Amino acid sequence: MNIKRIGSIAAIAIAGAVVLSSCAANESGSGDTAAPTSSSGTDYSKLSGTLTGSGSSAQQTAEATWAANFQNVASGVTVNYSPDGSGAGRKNFISGAADFAGSDAALKDEELSGSFDLCTDKAIDIPVYISPIAIAYKVEGVSDLTLDAKTIAGIFSGKITKWNASEIADLNKGVDLPDANITVIHRSDDSGTTQNFSEYVSANASDVWTEAPSQTFPYQVGDSAKGTSGVASAMASASNAITYIDDSGAGDLDKAKLMVGDKATEISAEGAAKVVADSDTVSGRSENDLAIDINRKDTAEGAWPLVLVSYAIACQEYKDADKGALVKGYLDYVVTQDAQEAAAKEAKSAALSSDLSEKAAKAVASIK
Template sequence: MNLKRIGAPVALLAAAAISLTACAANEGSTPSTTTAAATNFSGTLNGIGSSAQGAAQTVWAAGFQQANPKATVNYDPQGSGAGRKSFISGAADFAGSDAALKTEELASTFAGCAANSKGIDLPVYISPIAIAYNVDGVKDLKLDAATIAGIFSGKITTWDDAKIKDQNSGASLPSAPITVVHRSDDSGTTQNFTEYLAANAPDVWTAPASQTFPFQVGDAAKGTSGVADATKNAKNSITYIDESGSAGLSIAQLKVGTNYEKISADGAAAVVAASPIASGRETNDLAIQIDRKDTTKGAWPLVLVSYVIACQEYKDAAKADLVKGYVNYIISSDAQKAAAEQAGSAPLSSDLADKVSKAVSSIK
């Protein structure tokens, strides 16, 4: 097993992954698909992509390889943009991406796919994005979208700014400068973060949604682990990060409608469940148009949906079979629950899992 640049102890995760039953803790939010039985899959899959998806990929690869000892899954969490580029070029058999293929990417020639075949987006991982911070003496920080936009665009520069103080009565906010930490790489987490701010604070966040951070402010770091480490090592700092990488940092409450909500995988899943499949794409492409303005009580609209991007038709039929086997395992109840326990993600709903299963069955 070769799981590049993922630090979780693989043996322990493998044991955890295979010991899970198909009974989910929350039956209303878990897929109806059960664990894929071992079918003696063999061969090697190489995936590149989302660092947010990295912890889940560790669990999934361990469980799949335990059931199929002749199969090897390599996953290198270089970032969503690197994953899509590698998949298009044929350097990866699949991509992990926190953003669906862009229109211009869909116009590309996909080197590993059969002639005239394109990549399709298959949702496999749902996770809230945390606004994580490192400020001594400050707990239960509350922020609305406009204030987050002001901080990350460089318009709000100190922790005792009135816009922060007004939402945090009684908090011991220092007069210190805010150190903003953002992603340096082409990131699906950045895409989702900037989509949220562009939708909810357009007067403050004046840049369009983008997979590259649009403002010259603060410090840049690569990948989920990079921004986590940079924030932990800098006092009075703040970042946006997939919740799976936020251990050791405080997480702000987010104003949703008239309420301040605590980060919640269930709240993130509820937003995704209420959001439509994006229009104008291939039949089996399941890119989701997330409703960033969902104000339902308990909702967490600062959410990412992470995809496995695969060919609709591969040049190599054996590779297609292995990809289908692996993705079917990923969307199984066992694998989704294992990822939820290790990465804090939300299991796919039964409806979405069924849609992904149907799309996977079309791969050839």
């Protein structure tokens, strides 16, 4: 499957955790009011009610865009999305506090084997958002920086503590690196972005990053902040600092190039999409569960293996059929080409490829 970056990018600064509704988001204006084409023939105008979503802060900009544009074709539906973090979103969905979850990590096996308050049986993971994770930094006098997986692992595990350390200097000949302590900023919450970041460094630098991949940051180093917006805010007031952050939240921060194979590679949605296209779905899951086993060691030219795939998590069958129809209608819209292109424009994400979009639409169509 081939996923490509479509449309121009509008930079959005995320100033803090918010609750987004389709009405409120529409008032702020997304810039895209074209009616989408339903993949299943759903008549959005006949839908009515309120949906509550919770989870991924990386999805925040995309969810605002989707909610705003969905309001144009489903005026009877209000979509409230709270960017509480992926872990909190899954917990809220499992307990029935949210009708669907946004998560940068698919449901764990132990979560899948448990019960879901709103579901008659199981839940499914549907990919809706693909984005590169940036290694963003703020160092006075440094605007061009290249890092590899081992150096990134060393910095974020606390083993490399100075900006002019030999490991960094060797990758950046001719760059005037300061003799300054590195301030590491990481996520404080249960985060799918942390899960994806730790999967990358674990896969490519396991001799340095000795902790197992996790949704909670494992090392006692640096400062922490909650959510994408919290990390962005912490970086804004920090000096000589570095973080990992979904590209949609990086704002004006400088972003390091990543050594992919033997080439210094710039961050791009196309590169993130390339890696997802080279990856397989996780085996052993239900037919409509599309969790992706990301190829973290992809060294194809232009690839960006520090990527996250973010999911909408929903019941396969809802106990409340009316609620199921609302979730199905909204997600049916989210995986349309129109919705994916709108999110790509606003959030620096990659639209789902036609192949993955078709599979996602089929999974959405199976929701009852």
